[in-house]
Amino acid sequence: MPDLVIKNARLVLSDKIVQAGLVIEEGRIKQIVSDPKLPQADRVIDAHGNYVLPGLIDVHVHLREPGSSSKEDWITGTSAAAAGGVTTVLDMPNTQPPTTTIQTLSDKRAIAKPKAKVDYGFHFGASLDNLDELRRLEDDIASVKFYMSVTTGNLRVDNDAVIYEELKILAKKGILATTHAENRDMVQYWLEKLKQKENPTAVDYADYRPNICASTALNQLLYLSRKAGSRIHFCHVSTREEVNLLRKNKREGVTSEVTPHNLFLTKENIKELGNYSKVNPPLRSKQDQGTLWKAIRSGVIDVIATDHAPHLLEEKEKDILSASSGMPGLETLLPLLLNEVGKGTISLIELSKLTAGSPAKIFRIRGKGAIVEGYDADLVIVDLKKEAKVENEKLFTKCGWSPFDGWKLRGWPLKTFVRGNLVFDEGVIGDTLGKEITYTKNEE
Ligand code: DOR
Numbered sequence: 084m085p086d087l088v089i090k091n092a093r094l095v096l097s098d099k100i101v102q103a104g105l106v107i108e109e110g111r112i113k114q115i116v117s118d119p120k121l122p123q124a125d126r127v128i129d130a131h132g133n134y135v136l137p138g139l140i141d142v143h144v145h146l147r148e149p150g151s152s153s154k155e156d157w158i159t160g161t162s163a164a165a166a167g168g169v170t171t172v173l174d175m176p177n178t179q180p181p182t183t184t185i186q187t188l189s190d191k192r193a194i195a196k197p198k199a200k201v202d203y204g205f206h207f208g209a210s211l212d213n214l215d216e217l218r219r220l221e222d223d224i225a226s227v228k229f230y231m232s233v234t235t236g237n238l239r240v241d242n243d244a245v246i247y248e249e250l251k252i253l254a255k256k257g258i259l260a261t262t263h264a265e266n267r268d269m270v271q272y273w274l275e276k277l278k279q280k281e282n283p284t285a286v287d288y289a290d291y292r293p294n295i296c297a298s299t300a301l302n303q304l305l306y307l308s309r310k311a312g313s314r315i316h317f318c319h320v321s322t323r324e325e326v327n328l329l330r331k332n333k334r335e336g337v338t339s340e341v342t343p344h345n346l347f348l349t350k351e352n353i354k355e356l357g358n359y360s361k362v363n364p365p366l367r368s369k370q371d372q373g374t375l376w377k378a379i380r381s382g383v384i385d386v387i388a389t390d391h392a393p394h395l396l397e398e399k400e401k402d403i404l405s406a407s408s409g410m411p412g413l414e415t416l417l418p419l420l421l422n423e424v425g426k427g428t429i430s431l432i433e434l435s436k437l438t439a440g441s442p443a444k445i446f447r448i449r450g451k452g453a454i455v456e457g458y459d460a461d462l463v464i465v466d467l468k469k470e471a472k473v474e475n476e477k478l479f480t481k482c483g484w485s486p487f488d489g490w491k492l493r494g495w496p497l498k499t500f501v502r503g504n505l506v507f508d509e510g511v512i513g514d515t516l517g518k519e520i521t522y523t524k525n526e527e
């Protein structure tokens with residue numbers, strides 16, 4: 084007998100939406116069949132005519148362990164994921180210590196394993212002196228991340244020769260490079276100017292890190308990766324200049340992502356958010372925001388990823404220069420997007436491609452990212468009619484705040500399943516554990 088049947092569902096497949104049920108056995112989707120043909124099962128869940136999406140894959144999160152567990156830990160961060168319909172997270176390497184050696188990677192695995200509520204994978208970090216570690220890497224990481232300028236965690240590789248050498252190592256191994264593309268010299272130059280300014284504000288912070296900081300870095304990396312022959316994925320594209328560069332230079336192996344904060348917030352929100360708006364790259368203009376929305380619809384940008392970067396209230400309340408940069412996003416991504424589905428801005432199929440289908444393809448995640456027979460039963464049941472406010476008090480993230488606090492949104496996740504296990508059920512987190520993902524080989 085199957086372990087689980089989901090009936091009365093509208094399934095969001097990669098090219099169409101069908102009214103059908105799901106038969107789930109041993110964590111996988113065994114069958115997609117019309118409701119009358121559904122077999123008996125140990126457990127039957129009625130979706131009540133709601134849509135079922137493939138669980139979201141968030142390719143860019145900072146879960147902060149080891150080293151900064153006061154901000155977030157693997158339990159709170161992955162609970163936030165489950166509550167947001169996110170069934171797989173890829174964790175960033177700027178922890179303390181950073182994930183730049185085989186040893187620190189294995190230490191991080193040991194931390195995640197007994198805590199994670201959803202499935203997970205790891206990004207490895209490139210540094211100025213870990214070429215030998217990169218040479219020893221195996222096929223068990225999501226990517227190697229290049230921070231071109233300094234940000235939380237002090238992990239960076241700001242030397243083009245080293246970047247080029249490292250990209251060549253990755254090219255040989257077929258490992259994807261991911262990048263935080265901001266030009267170190269430019270960022271530094273204007274930061275010094277900002278420090279000389281009297282009473283700098285959060286608006287000044289964004290203004291002193293202009294678009295060209297990001298676009299010059301992206302341009303340089305496009306060139307270096309082409310010369311090195313490596314695949315490259317650009318994190319948090321935030322400007323129209325970057326979108327233009329990507330449009331002109333789109334080739335196989337060049338992909339990119341955009342954050343919900345750059346899609347839903349602009350410089351106009353900074354006054355009301357104060358230091359909570361501080362993030363790298365910063366919030367941009369309305370015009371940039373418009374270009375980003377066009378780019379996700381036209382396929383120039385492939386993925387929406389949160390860059391979930393939690394910091395505590397007291398760390399955000401400091402003066403603007405000392406305040407931490409980054410904002411949480413795991414619990415609000417899906418409701419924000421579902422609200423847009425209701426408005427007709429984007430379709431459920433587009434949403435699902437940007438948050439599950441394309442992430443799985445780009446990061447070569449095995450058996451995930453779509454509702455397909457044989458794939459993992461990573462699913463989220465969403466209610467497009469449910470209206471609720473984002474409330475800081477209800478969040479699972481340890482940082483306890485969201486830049487979207489108070490936003491009234493229509494469209495919320497009701498239930499989240501990871502490999503058939505119910506990990507989020509209308510406000511309650513389940514007690515099953517996530518597993519590390521596996522990757523398809525280059526040849527497959
Ligand atoms: O604002 C940011 N915060 N940008 C980053 O690149 C890192 C992140 C963090 O880890 O806090």
Ligand code: ZN
Nearest residue numbers: 263318319363
């Ligand atoms: Zn970044």
Ligand code: ZN
Nearest residue numbers: 143175390392
């Ligand atoms: Zn990040």
